[in-house]
Amino acid sequence: MTDPHRIMPEEDGEPMEASTGLSSSPYKVKLDVFEGPLDLLLHLIKKEQVSIYDIPIARITEQYLEYLRLMHEMDITIASDFLVMAATLIYIKTKMLLPRSPLTEDEEEDEDPRRPLVERLLEYQKYKAAAEMLWSKAQVEQAVFTRPPLDLQEAGTEIAATTYDLFEAFRRAMERLKEKIQLEIAREEVPLEEKIADLRQRLERTDRLDITALFEEARSKRELITIFLAVLELVKESVIRLVQRVAFGQIIAIKVNRSPSTTERAP
């Protein structure tokens, strides 16, 4: 059996890539190959050349934990699956240390504590091999070409879409909607207070503001309303007063000088 890892590098695997800095470590090459705790255990069993049916649990557990320590040192996020397996190994190890209960006469009840784990490993190995079989089948199919699609008009009623496609389509539409709303809110969030402060600042530099031009600065309806409200607020606070020379003409905001000694310079 060839090693599928070698011919097929991981594309979207779990975050297990070994980082640099430990290139001298004998573990480095292997680390980016393991995907899960079962793979790691199988590797250790192979490396130690022990029988899967008679795993020296203390030795393997020690090695397993050593790998986790190494991963930790290398800042690899250790998936919880690995920790669960570590706990399982330690549990089995402890159980094997306990003397067999002399009271138990039933053989079945006193079964090897390693057995469930061995069964899982054996089961998992089968699917690893099956994956390789699928890989070689796909290889053959990828070397085969079919006729290019003919230019035919579509007709009929049957639909080749699953509920997953339907759900995905809905999710994308909702996501787009969310983005749009966020965009609008972001635009709306030129807050009124900011607009008012902005106008006050401008009025420090000049006595009059062309309101029509001010409105034209607005990049959205929302902003236009904000500007309008800001102007109204300033009128209310008697900071400015509005003057329109002719009907439908230019509207000018004139700064109201609070100093009583100063007379208004009406246009």
Next chain:
Amino acid sequence: MSGSKNDRELKAAIEALIFVSEEPITANRLAEILGDLDPEDVEALANEVMAEFNAREGGLEIRRIAGGYRMSTRPQYHEVLRRYLRTRPAARLSLASLETLAVIAYKQPITLPEIQEIRGKNSVSSVKTLLEKRLIVPKGRKPVAGRPIMYGTSKEFLIQFGLNDLSELPSIEDFEDFITE
């Protein structure tokens, strides 16, 4: 007729190339692809491929069209092919229609303006397509200004998506794992 192993392989490759080519493929082009062979030699081989293929008197033939070779069905089978094309299952719904259908399925009953609000685009033609395919049906009118028609999914929709009832539609929770990542 060429009998050497090499010629047999070349002829098989030529047959495969004629088959996959969307347009009639010329001898020059074949020669080029097969590794800069002499176009005349390739033409002789392609003519042999054509003669042998057509001698079978099967449902297909290779013909010289527009200076190239093309594989097609024999004219006498056009009737049966037309019958096939009429009855074949259609391809998928367009993405726009699928999305519109999804919005209706999850938000029903829903009006056209509401669909357009969610999708952010005109959905008139998609709704029309879905109505024609009987995947959606009108479900009364919404008691608001203009009393717009509300739409919902049909029994046909359930059948085509293999659902027992609407409660079987996958929910966000079902795919949550896939989404967050």
Next chain:
Amino acid sequence: MSGSKNDRELKAAIEALIFVSEEPITANRLAEILGDLDPEDVEALANEVMAEFNAREGGLEIRRIAGGYRMSTRPQYHEVLRRYLRTRPAARLSLASLETLAVIAYKQPITLPEIQEIRGKNSVSSVKTLLEKRLIVPKGRKPVAGRPIMYGTSKEFLIQFGLNDLSELPSIEDFEDFITE
């Protein structure tokens, strides 16, 4: 082998239909289009068409895929065809995805937690990839707490892996031999 005029015509029509069909075409479908013939008779004829077509040892072959017949090029000509079509081999599935696919293929219908139990690791992203590639499809819900979605392989799976039906997969016990190595 059928030699009558009628059978020859039917076989030629079958060949033409296999050629034009975009998906593998089933014997039932062929029988229907050819005018409500007995599907078993049509299947026998289609098998003859396939045997005779393939005996030529040309660049093409007819195979049984996903329960139907499909005409395609022979794998050994892929290099020259790729050169012509300028295609690269499709992105391969990762080992993680293939492993997940293997579990689903052999254990279907199966839920995500069950897949993870066998693989001993998170399989969310693999399942998502397989769904997106349409190699697996939801197959209803498991009537247990939470009613998780069950997954199974699709027709696309059969096509992409060149299988006629799931029974063509080697039995999972056959892989036991690989274990002790």
